[in-house]
Amino acid sequence: MLAVAVLAAGKGTRMKSNLPKVLQPLAGATLVERVLASARNLKPERRLLIVGHQAERVEQQLSAVGGLEFVLQQPQNGTGHAVQQLLEPLNNFEGELLVLNGDVPLLRAETIDQLVSTHRSSGALVTLLTARLEDPTGYGRVFADEQGAVSSIIEHRDCSEEQRRNNLTNAGIYCFNWTALAEVLPQLSTDNDQGELYLTDTVAMLAKAMHVEVADPDEVNGINNRQQLAQCETMLQERLRQHWMAEGVTFVDPASCTLSEGCQFGRDVVIEPQTHLRGRCLIGDESRLGPGSLIEDAELGRGVSVVMSVVREATVGDGVSVGPYAHLRPAAVIGNNCRIGNFVEVKKSTVGEASKVNHLSYIGDAELGASVNVGAGTITANYDGVNKHRTVIGDGSKTGANSVLVAPIQLGNKVTVAAGSTLTKNVPDGALALGRAKQLIKENWAGPS
Ligand code: UD1
Numbered sequence: 001m002l003a004v005a006v007l008a009a010g011k012g013t014r015m016k017s018n019l020p021k022v023l024q025p026l027a028g029a030t031l032v033e034r035v036l037a038s039a040r041n042l043k044p045e046r047r048l049l050i051v052g053h054q055a056e057r058v059e060q061q062l063s064a065v066g067g068l069e070f071v072l073q074q075p076q077n078g079t080g081h082a083v084q085q086l087l088e089p090l091n092n093f094e095g096e097l098l099v100l101n102g103d104v105p106l107l108r109a110e111t112i113d114q115l116v117s118t119h120r121s122s123g124a125l126v127t128l129l130t131a132r133l134e135d136p137t138g139y140g141r142v143f144a145d146e147q148g149a150v151s152s153i154i155e156h157r158d159c160s161e162e163q164r165r166n167n168l169t170n171a172g173i174y175c176f177n178w179t180a181l182a183e184v185l186p187q188l189s190t191d192n193d194q195g196e197l198y199l200t201d202t203v204a205m206l207a208k209a210m211h212v213e214v215a216d217p218d219e220v221n222g223i224n225n226r227q228q229l230a231q232c233e234t235m236l237q238e239r240l241r242q243h244w245m246a247e248g249v250t251f252v253d254p255a256s257c258t259l260s261e262g263c264q265f266g267r268d269v270v271i272e273p274q275t276h277l278r279g280r281c282l283i284g285d286e287s288r289l290g291p292g293s294l295i296e297d298a299e300l301g302r303g304v305s306v307v308m309s310v311v312r313e314a315t316v317g318d319g320v321s322v323g324p325y326a327h328l329r330p331a332a333v334i335g336n337n338c339r340i341g342n343f344v345e346v347k348k349s350t351v352g353e354a355s356k357v358n359h360l361s362y363i364g365d366a367e368l369g370a371s372v373n374v375g376a377g378t379i380t381a382n383y384d385g386v387n388k389h390r391t392v393i394g395d396g397s398k399t400g401a402n403s404v405l406v407a408p409i410q411l412g413n414k415v416t417v418a419a420g421s422t423l424t425k426n427v428p429d430g431a432l433a434l435g436r437a438k439q440l441i442k443e444n445w446a447g448p449s
Pocket residue numbers: 007008009010011012021022050052073075076077078079080081082101102103104138139140141153155169170171172197198199200221222223224
């Protein structure tokens with residue numbers, strides 16, 4: 001039997017943030033979500049999250065994650081005190097307890113798997129993850145022999161100068177024999193620089209303690225301040241790009257682009273410089289994104305091109321060309337082979353196949369059929385100051401330059417709207433609609449020169 005506990009009750013004082021530390025985002029997922037994900041392979045019987053500082057906010061953020069037990073730690077008197085809160089909920093539990101610091105977000109699932117399997121085969125009462133760091137400042141130091149047996153962990157601030165030279169550091173990830181841990185937990189004392197109960201002190205109390213050194217020390221980066229948050233973001237971004245390059249995505253200037261965990265790319269996608277993808281994005285084969293674009297929570301088909309544009313919560317069909325300088329807003333649904341050109345904004349609208357909105361338009365709350373040609377500067381006037389209204393344009397219709405379609409309004413199929421028209425009434429199939437003043441000519445107006 002395995003239980004996983006994530007320590008997420010701390011305030012994160014060094015972040016100087018109103019947000020609890022474990023809710024800080026990294027590449028589109030919070031620290032605590034990442035930590036939970038690192039234990040996903042293990043399929044634990046129990047998953048407990050120790051919350052305290054802004055507990056409700058943390059619980060709310062994780063409400064969608066099923067099967068989590070929230071355990072309240074109030075006040076937050078150290079990592080040992082945090083784990084003491086498990087004595088009651090795990091009263092009858094027998095097996096291993098995997099403890100994960102909520103602020104160590106880069107751990108790979110395989111590393112955690114290895115820790116647990118080493119623990120099971122060695123028969124130790126606790127096995128912890130360590131790393132040799134070039135700069136171990138701030139981390140607890142692990143004192144171990146050549147066979148990997150650990151005698152103690154001493155926090156950086158409690159170390160002597162001599163002890164600080166030891167660069168074997170504690171990652172904050174432990175696999176305990178729960179029964180043995182439960183026996184020593186009540187014996188912890190606050191006899192240290194911070195006056196807190198340290199989980200790390202249990203290690204010296206457990207007869208056999210072992211450590212497993214990680215191959216890649218970057219994995220065990222703990223986040224205590226904004227500098228470390230930024231470093232981890234850089235590392236995660238690099239990991240994501242490397243992953244997608246291995247899957248057949250080209251990055252023209254990798255370091256200038258950012259991705260989120262929720263992105264999925266087809267083959268031969270090209271990502272041009274200064275392009276950023278956030279949230280959940282699904283990008284079809286052979287699409288070309290950027291330069292200079294922001295794509296968030298969007299689904300793009302095959303062979304889509306997006307240049308210098310923003311696409312948010314929109315769905316874009318195959319072969320569509322977007323931009324330069326277009327803005328697709330939430331619930332824009334663009335059919336196959338459409339063209340959304342310069343300075344065009346589309347919101348909550350469906351654009352049928354092979355339609356073109358090439359220049360300077362606002363299309364909001366509208367439904368455009370197939371092969372519609374929207375002339376330069378056409379505006380759907382969807383808002384009367386109180387309510388939003390719909391515009392419907394049938395297949396094969398054309399609007400002239402600078403048309404205003406005052407919604408609610410319906411234009412049939414193959415309608416032609418004369419340039420400069422302001423239309424307020426529905427137009428039947430095949431009609432020409434003019435809605436502008438007739439041109440007057442007054443000759444010799446200028447008088448003799
Ligand atoms: C801890 C370890 C240190 C290790 C480092 C790795 C201890 C005493 N020290 O130090 O050996 O090298 O992590 O990153 O454990 N938390 C609670 N309740 C509390 C206090 C903290 O839930 O009362 C949570 C925090 O939210 C955080 C985690 O425990 O997720 C670690 O706490 P933090 O204060 O950051 O510990 P470090 O000083 O980094």
